[in-house]
Amino acid sequence: MSSAPERQLAESAADITAGEAILRRQAQRESAARTYARSLPVVPVRARGMTVEAADGRRYLDCLSGAGTLALGHNHPVVLEAIRGVLDSGAPLHVLDLATPVKDAFTTALFETLPPELAEHGRIQFCGPAGTDAVEAAIKLARTATGRGGLLAFSGAYHGMTAAALAATGDTAVRGTVGEPDARVTRLPYPYDYRCPFGVGGDRGAELSARWTAHLLDDPKGGVQPPAAMLLEAVQGEGGVIPAPDDWLRKMREITAARGIPLVVDEVQTGVGRTGTFWAVERSGIVPDVMVLSKAIGGSLPLAVIVYRDELDVWRPGAHAGTFRGNQLAMAAGTATLRYVRENALHERAEAVGARMLSRLRGLAAHHPCIGDVRGRGLMIGVELVDTEADPDDYGALPAAPQLAARVQQEALRRGLIVELGGRHGAVVRLLPPLTITDEQAEAVLDRLAAAVATASTAVRGGAA
Numbered sequence: 001m002s003s004a005p006e007r008q009l010a011e012s013a014a015d016i017t018a019g020e021a022i023l024r025r026q027a028q029r030e031s032a033a034r035t036y037a038r039s040l041p042v043v044p045v046r047a048r049g050m051t052v053e054a055a056d057g058r059r060y061l062d063c064l065s066g067a068g069t070l071a072l073g074h075n076h077p078v079v080l081e082a083i084r085g086v087l088d089s090g091a092p093l094h095v096l097d098l099a100t101p102v103k104d105a106f107t108t109a110l111f112e113t114l115p116p117e118l119a120e121h122g123r124i125q126f127c128g129p130a131g132t133d134a135v136e137a138a139i140k141l142a143r144t145a146t147g148r149g150g151l152l153a154f155s156g157a158y159h160g161m162t163a164a165a166l167a168a169t170g171d172t173a174v175r176g177t178v179g180e181p182d183a184r185v186t187r188l189p190y191p192y193d194y195r196c197p198f199g200v201g202g203d204r205g206a207e208l209s210a211r212w213t214a215h216l217l218d219d220p221k222g223g224v225q226p227p228a229a230m231l232l233e234a235v236q237g238e239g240g241v242i243p244a245p246d247d248w249l250r251k252m253r254e255i256t257a258a259r260g261i262p263l264v265v266d267e268v269q270t271g272v273g274r275t276g277t278f279w280a281v282e283r284s285g286i287v288p289d290v291m292v293l294s295k296a297i298g299g300s301l302p303l304a305v306i307v308y309r310d311e312l313d314v315w316r317p318g319a320h321a322g323t324f325r326g327n328q329l330a331m332a333a334g335t336a337t338l339r340y341v342r343e344n345a346l347h348e349r350a351e352a353v354g355a356r357m358l359s360r361l362r363g364l365a366a367h368h369p370c371i372g373d374v375r376g377r378g379l380m381i382g383v384e385l386v387d388t389e390a391d392p393d394d395y396g397a398l399p400a401a402p403q404l405a406a407r408v409q410q411e412a413l414r415r416g417l418i419v420e421l422g423g424r425h426g427a428v429v430r431l432l433p434p435l436t437i438t439d440e441q442a443e444a445v446l447d448r449l450a451a452a453v454a455t456a457s458t459a460v461r462g463g464a465a
């Protein structure tokens with residue numbers, strides 16, 4: 001008869017074998033389009049809050065949070081209770097766009113958080129289950145309401161992988177795989193302090209971006225027809241965690257309002273307290289014509305909506321639909337999440353914890369020249385890694401260091417920390433912890449990331465594989 005330690009060793013070996021087998025089968029069966037699984041070879045089997053336990057028994061602090069979806073972390077009690085409540089009630093789980101008490105409660109909870117001007121004169125459109133579906137709906141709505149086809153979008157933008165959303169996305173690599181870009185999209189410069197397109201950065205760079213936008217729209221020889229909408233992110237996420245200056249956002253609102261152009265703000269990743277205010281637009285005080293919402297509003301389950309001014313509501317019945325736009329479990333989980341964040345002021349908590357994390361990361365940058373820039377809003381943080389062996393550009397910025405960033409991600413994973421990469425060339429380490437992160441967890445994240453940067457920078461300088 002085997003002893004307890006022997007049984008534990010056997011069970012541990014079985015878990016490792018099972019996890020490795022799952023990874024092998026995934027590589028054999030799943031599409032080559034898979035992304036996170038390539039750089040994060042983890043097989044999660046249990047999760048709670050910020051902690052993920054893998055099949056091999058290892059525990060990780062999750063700073064990916066479902067790409068920002070998990071505002072309350074994994075399996076938060078209020079979310080689980082809301083889901084169980086619907087399941088135990090016998091309520092229908094699939095109802096297309098029929099009215100239900102669950103939907104009514106979600107809509108009420110959502111409207112209570114919106115900018116008052118939009119909530120008072122707003123309409124909600126339930127879309128397909130992903131953020132890209134909501135972007136498609138917003139663009140289609142603007143084109144329908146204005147009778148115009150053009151779209152203003154920005155460098156560095158990410159809005160999704162479906163047709164119009166992809167056309168508005170700034171990543172030339174992913175757009176290049178689907179043929180010619182949408183000729184109706186006019187690309188504008190987004191303020192990017194570290195790599196300013198005008199070479200000046202700061203307030204002056206943002207001012208020049210706004211000036212160029214207004215000039216292009218007003219120039220009769222500029223080649224831009226009056227557009228259906230302007231689409232932007234208040235903080236670019238996949239673009240490398242680049243916050244738009246508040247004055248610039250206010251200027252975009254002035255420019256669009258003066259010219260009758262609907263302003264569409266993509267809050268898919270920034271919403272529900274992530275950036276230190278409940279919605280990222282609140283910091284600047286602007287009220288968009290359309291807000292695109294997904295990720296955290298579903299409380300970890302698929303849900304996407306747009307909320308827009310009622311004068312844009314020109315849809316004919318069935319003009320835009322989706323089979324899974326009535327996800328009752330997601331609405332229940334979303335209601336619980338929205339109310340919990342609001343009642344517990346987790347957006348304020350995100351602002352405070354994020355500020356402390358940014359401060360410490362900037363201190364880390366002072367000791368590691370490979371950290372070119374540290375930036376963010378609330379608990380949406382980016383660390384841009386650069387090549388210190390290369391020459392700076394004409395404006396002083398060093399080239400991106402994607403290999404170093406990938407090594408930092410690997411070293412972080414070895415230390416039990418899951419982080420995402422983004423930005424130009426994938427050289428920005430992104431931190432998207434849940435809003436429920438504790439002070440102790442925040443310190444652990446920073447300790448592990450600091451160690452990963454130190455090890456990775458030494459290894460890359462030494463030419464290690």
